[in-house]
Amino acid sequence: MQNNPCFVAPWRCLSQCIKEGGTAFSKAHGCELWDLASRNPEVNGIFNEGMACTSKIVMRAILSHYKDGFNNIRSLVDAAGGIGGHVAEIVRAYPHIKGINLDLPHVVATAPKYEGVSHVAGNMLDAIPNADAIFMKRILHDWNDESCVEILRNCKIAIPEKTGKLIIADIVLKTDDHCDKFDDIRMAMDLVMFALTCGKERTEQEWKKLLEEGGLLPL
Numbered sequence: 001m002q003n004n005p006c007f008v009a010p011w012r013c014l015s016q017c018i019k020e021g022g023t024a025f026s027k028a029h030g031c032e033l034w035d036l037a038s039r040n041p042e043v044n045g046i047f048n049e050g051m052a053c054t055s056k057i058v059m060r061a062i063l064s065h066y067k068d069g070f071n072n073i074r075s076l077v078d079a080a081g082g083i084g085g086h087v088a089e090i091v092r093a094y095p096h097i098k099g100i101n102l103d104l105p106h107v108v109a110t111a112p113k114y115e116g117v118s119h120v121a122g123n124m125l126d127a128i129p130n131a132d133a134i135f136m137k138r139i140l141h142d143w144n145d146e147s148c149v150e151i152l153r154n155c156k157i158a159i160p161e162k163t164g165k166l167i168i169a170d171i172v173l174k175t176d177d178h179c180d181k182f183d184d185i186r187m188a189m190d191l192v193m194f195a196l197t198c199g200k201e202r203t204e205q206e207w208k209k210l211l212e213e214g215g216l217l218p219l
């Protein structure tokens, strides 16, 4: 996916972005990634398949490490879940969960059917379907702080006030001199966000601030 000319072009606009502001993807294509995908079925397919493919590895790790986290949930929305493979895997492992996959209409239109999962075409910046829990993987890093707060406020509305759960699977940047084998991928993903979206990777402090502003942590 990353070698496709459509996804390479924004990398040539990074210095222009630093000088002028704006997003590299829209400088290269005249619109944001989600708009181009909605008009171009080839880009839509490449992106959705690319996401589904890398997700298989991450979902295996999430399901083997977050076991108890899914136990008390009866319904789960995968917010911006792409073509729905992740929530389908969660439902396969926890068949008592009713799975809902929310994504934009052009994405949901190409999604396969999965047992126990319903697809909902919608815009998470407007509203998120109600459920016991919301799962968001690789989503908030696509957005600037202002849009993240809007999304988080919609999450808060969609889940029960006392027992609701929000499960975020995203990168946490390190701020100290700590070095580990994931340093390169953290930096690479931050650059990918700069090239393809208006988002970025965030430190623990930055995550906390977003969650507070979204009403999900006490201020």
Ligand SMILES: C[S@@+](CC[C@H](N)C(=O)[O-])C[C@H]1O[C@@H](n2cnc3c(N)ncnc32)[C@H](O)[C@@H]1O
Pocket: 034, 051, 052, 055, 079, 080, 081, 082, 083, 102, 103, 104, 107, 122, 123, 124, 125, 136, 137, 138, 139, 142
């Ligand atoms: C980086 S992909 C991640 C997909 C999936 N969560 C995963 O981890 O593979 C971002 C997803 O957000 C969806 N998306 C973008 N804007 C959206 C919106 N306003 N409402 C719902 N989904 C949106 C895109 O269509 C895409 O499927």
